[in-house]
Amino acid sequence: MKKLIFFLFATLLMNVGLLAQVFSTGTGTIKFFSKTSAEDIDATNNLVKAALDVASGNLEYAVSVNNFIFKKTLMQKHFQENYMESGKFPKSTFKGSITNNSSVDYKKDGTYPVTAKGKLTMHGVTKDVTVPGKITIVGNKAVLKADFNVNLDDYNIKVPANNASQVAKTIKVSMDCSLVKK
Amino acid sequence: MPLIFFRFVLLLVVGIPTTLAAQTDTGMSLLDDTEPVREKVQNAFKTSKIINLQSMEVTDAGVMDMKINHRFGAINQGAYEAFGLDNAVVRIGAEYGLVRNLSLNFGRSSLDKLLDAGLKYRFMHQTTDNKKPLSMLLYGGWARVGGQSVQSRYWYTGQLIIGRKMTDKLSVQLVPSVVIAPSGQTYALGMGFRQKLTQRTTFNMEYIPVLIKPEGRSTNNYYNSLSVGVDIETGGHVFQLHFTNSSGMAEPQFIAQNTGTWTKQEIRFGFNISRVFTVVDPSRFK
Secondary structure: HHHHHHHHHHHHHHHHOOOOOOEEEEEEEEEEEOOOOOOOEEEEEEEEOOOEOOOEEEEEEHOOOOOOEEEOOOHHHHHHHHHHOOOOEEEEEEEEEEOOOHOOOOOOEEEEEEEEEEEEEEOEEEEEEEEEEEEEEOOOOOEEEEEEEEHHHHHHHOOOHHHHOOOOOOEEEEEEEEEEOO | OOHHHHHHHHHHHHHHHHHHHHHHHOOOOOOOOOOOHHHHHOOOHHHHHEOOOOOOOOOEEOEEEEEEEEEEEEHHHHHHHHHOOOOOOEEEEEEEEEEOOEEEEEEEEEEEEEEEEEEEEEOOOOEEEOOOOOOOEEEEEEEEEEEEEOOOOOEEEEEEHHHEEEEOOOEEEEEEEEEEEOOOEEEEEEEEEEEEEOOOEEEEEEEEEEOOOOOOOOOOOOOOOOEEEEEEEEEOEEEEEEEEOOOOOOHHHHHHHOOOOOOOOOOOOEEEEEEEEEEEHHHHHO
């Protein structure tokens, strides 16, 4: 009888524990770089939303396009208005999962190489992407880092001919999000 | 019996959380990201003027916007005057964003040797979720007419700018205005819109009917300002090309003392060139 009750509570606690294992943040960072011989452009977004479900490895990101801050406000306006059309497409998202989630021990501090696979949506275009990255577990935090390239043509982002020398065709994106256990 | 009971409880305890977990797996809603985006509406107009009229845009903080404006002669002057192209009045000026939502502008016009300055302040900024459906700004201007024996030397302008970006392409504005001079006050209701043609070009139009004239002014001297044109944006420049019946480019001139009329082809070709320079890193104002 006592054994049964103990088993009962143990099962209950395990389930609650699993349920609570969502790491999330609203203040992650995504930077991007455009490098050409004529001009280097970079922008930073410090209000990236991200969530990771430990049990399934499901991973989601949401980014408000207008929260990317540039060094020149005119560039920021052009980015919003002419390139990303943020009025029509205010958000960019990633929805997918970590393919090798079982190889990450979320209870043990350390750095684990991972691969995220899923759908990246921006400028109204959704593409399947596979992105290699790293998860670093420090206490109740999971720091997700990844670098990847975005090809503007893939997302139907057009650069006019007279700006072609200033805006790179491939944009380097760098992501650094510190997720906290909920 | 007790065993069955415990199995039942076990099923409940184990089963319910599992179903819940399954829902979060398939529901694609790990992120609490359902609330509508609330951001300030940007880029209602390409620059701080529709054509002559102040637009609902304020020069960004730390940014200098150089303005070089030309109005040629009236096209009814004929071929001898190259349909007005032989004559031009010029206004050279600049605007500077002092802080967020507040800009200072100044300029010098060849017409009337007029020196002008003004402050523009946005006290309401339209938001994407329509909690604030409009942008509202105040504009206060000062102008000094140069030269000797001038009737009205100093002019003041007050404007309330009410604007809304209706869609990505269409922005509209109402601008109740008063122009004050020693000779009297002129009340007018400016109206204007822009319609985007392509990503980098827009069609603009503005009309500024005078509602109340200063006492004693003849009805025949002055006409309401009407202008149509296009904005062309190329990198750091905005080129505004237009046809207008106003030769003056400061508020006292095109609102209160506009002598041209469209019906007698007293229309002129004109252009505004706007070039912005980032003077102070924008992150210092955030």
